[in-house]
Amino acid sequence: MSNPLKMVSRLFKKNPSSVMLAELHSKMAEPLFMHPHLGKMIIRSYIDAASMIPIDAVERGAPRAHSGVAVIDISGALIAHEMSVPCGTAPVSYEGLRQEMQLLLDDPSVTTIIGRFDTPGGMAAQNMDLADFIYSSRGMGTRMIAMIDDMAYSAGFSIASAFDEIWVTRTSGVGSVGVVSYHDDYSVADKKSGVETTYIYAGEKKIDGNPGEQLSIGAKADRQKEVNRLYNLFVATVARNLNISPAVVIATQAGTFHGEEAVEAGFAHKVGTFSDLLVSLSDEPAGDTTSLEAKADLEAKADLEAKADLEAKADLEAKADLEAKADLEAKADLEAKADLEAKADLEAKADLEAKADLEAVRVSTIKALCASADRMSAADHFISANMEVESVSDHLLALTSTPDVRLGGDADVTDLLPANSDDTWAKALRDANPQQTK
Numbered sequence: 001m002s003n004p005l006k007m008v009s010r011l012f013k014k015n016p017s018s019v020m021l022a023e024l025h026s027k028m029a030e031p032l033f034m035h036p037h038l039g040k041m042i043i044r045s046y047i048d049a050a051s052m053i054p055i056d057a058v059e060r061g062a063p064r065a066h067s068g069v070a071v072i073d074i075s076g077a078l079i080a081h082e083m084s085v086p087c088g089t090a091p092v093s094y095e096g097l098r099q100e101m102q103l104l105l106d107d108p109s110v111t112t113i114i115g116r117f118d119t120p121g122g123m124a125a126q127n128m129d130l131a132d133f134i135y136s137s138r139g140m141g142t143r144m145i146a147m148i149d150d151m152a153y154s155a156g157f158s159i160a161s162a163f164d165e166i167w168v169t170r171t172s173g174v175g176s177v178g179v180v181s182y183h184d185d186y187s188v189a190d191k192k193s194g195v196e197t198t199y200i201y202a203g204e205k206k207i208d209g210n211p212g213e214q215l216s217i218g219a220k221a222d223r224q225k226e227v228n229r230l231y232n233l234f235v236a237t238v239a240r241n242l243n244i245s246p247a248v249v250i251a252t253q254a255g256t257f258h259g260e261e262a263v264e265a266g267f268a269h270k271v272g273t274f275s276d277l278l279v280s281l282s283d284e285p286a287g288d289t290t291s292l293e294a295k296a297d298l299e300a301k302a303d304l305e306a307k308a309d310l311e312a313k314a315d316l317e318a319k320a321d322l323e324a325k326a327d328l329e330a331k332a333d334l335e336a337k338a339d340l341e342a343k344a345d346l347e348a349k350a351d352l353e354a355k356a357d358l359e360a361v362r363v364s365t366i367k368a369l370c371a372s373a374d375r376m377s378a379a380d381h382f383i384s385a386n387m388e389v390e391s392v393s394d395h396l397l398a399l400t401s402t403p404d405v406r407l408g409g410d411a412d413v414t415d416l417l418p419a420n421s422d423d424t425w426a427k428a429l430r431d432a433n434p435q436q437t438k
Contacts, residue, residue, distance in 0.1 A: 031124045031181045031223075031230050032155070068111035069281055070104045072097065078122025078155050091122070094130040097159070101134065105142050112143045112281060115163060116274065121154030124179065124230050131237050134162035148172040149274050153256060157267070158234060161241035166268040167277050170259040174267045177238055178254030179231045181223055186211045242266055243302075365389045373400050 077091045104110045134144065146152065146160035148168045153176040160166055160174065168174060190197065190212060197212040208219035215223075239246040244266050252265070262268035272280070363383055370379035373396040382392045 031179050031227050032121065067282070068109060069114060069278070070107075070110045070112070071114045071116055072100055072104070074115050074152075074156065074159065075118040078119055078127070078159075080123050080126040092119070094126045098130055098133055101137070105137055105140065110142060112145065114277065115144070115146045115160065117146060117148045117152035117156050117160055118150050119152060119156035121156050121176065123155065124234075127155045127158055128233055128237055131158045131162040131241065134159065135241055138164055145277065147274050147277055148174055148262075148268070154178065154254075158237055158241075161238050161267075165270070166262075167270050167272050168259060168262050168268040169273050170271060172262075173256045173258045174262045175252060175256040175265075176254050177234055177249055177252060179227045179234060181227055183209055183215045183220075183223075184211050185214050187213050362389055366392050369393055369396055373397075375399065 074092055074097065079091045079093050081095050082093045101113065104113050137144065144163040144165075146163035146166045148160060148166065150169065150172045152160040152172075152174050157174050157176065166174070197210075199207045199210065199212070201207050205219070205222070208222065209215060235246050235249045239249050242249075248266065257265045257267050260271055263271060366382050366387070366389060367376070367379045369389070369392055370376050370382065375396060
């Protein structure tokens with residue numbers, strides 16, 4: 001058996017002369033659905049087949065099929081489109097996987113498709129499209145099983161989650177539901193080597209993220225915004241595929257799970273090897289009632305869960321209706337109280353205005369009486385003494401009709417005071433007839 005470390009070294013060795021590698025490097029700045037510890041290494045370098053593998057010695061062949069079972073190899077870094085390479089094999093592309101899946105789904109002789117995964121993930125571009133395609137192919141008559149042998153992280157897991165069923169070995173890993181993007185800053189290295197890059201461009205964001213300078217705050221914010229958008233889409237897709245809550249996926253914080261732990265986390269359905277999976281399929285004859293019963297059980301379970309969800313939703317809606325009714329009643333009470341208070345305020349204001357109007361009439365009438373009696377000097381005193389108009393009129397009449405007072409005789413104006421009069425009245429009368437003093 002070959003040395004695993006040498007195998008990894010061979011797969012991920014730097015190859016600057018590779019046309020394929022140059023294209024991979026161009027994707028460096030794009031968001032990736034990839035295991036964080038392997039992502040940068042894989043994007044930076046891929047297979048250096050020129051010195052190890054003769055041209056055309058290894059090619060990606062069509063999926064193997066036997067007794068109705070077809071196996072698709074999903075290994076290595078994942079990219080969006082097919083790439084032409086000078087030698088060896090190119091990375092697996094979502095475009096190529098979709099074509100292979102479609103051919104098998106259209107083949108009536110294929111009853112089961114096994115996706116054999118050993119990938120750390122790859123590009124975000126078109127990953128969700130492939131996952132949606134596989135998910136929409138469920139229940140179309142072809143059983144789809146993801147066999148994780150030995151890892152399906154990030155982009156690989158989003159695809160695996162779209163299959164009907166996920167098998168993991170005791171050591172294989174799944175998960176890493178997250179998004180990562182890289183920016184390499186070569187400005188310091190360029191200065192040391194005597195290289196200075198001048199960018200001639202139009203458009204403020206045209207050179208955002210270039211390797212010749214540090215990543216600006218604005219460019220970083222734009223990238224973070226796109227990473228967050230892709231993360232939400234990634235979480236929603238995996239949650240839908242596995243029929244679990246998005247909160248459960250988010251709670252993993254892009255963690256990975258292995259063997260039985262993956263089953264407990266809801267990220268896999270069964271623990272077993274690739275051989276175990278093939279044996280289990282060979283033990284299921286055509287029209288096997290066991291698988292039908294299992295399917296019926298799953299459907300019954302799904303119906304119960306759906307019913308429970310509907311009941312829970314109905315309870316929440318009923319509670320919401322009660323709360324809304326209570327809010328409306330409370331609002332109505334507040335509005336009624338506000339109306340009463342407003343009405344009381346209006347009535348109080350009206351009373352004050354009416355009282356003010358009456359006072360204004362009293363003041364103006366007293367002044368008019370004093371003016372007609374040529375006694376204006378007494379008006380303010382009558383007003384401040386709160387004398388009524390009739391009383392003022394009577395006293396002014398008495399003053400102007402009493403001969404001695406009118407003619408300035410010896411009579412004292414205070415003799416004209418009514419019983420129980422106070423000093424204010426006396427002063428008012430004296431001011432009304434200033435010729436009289438005592």
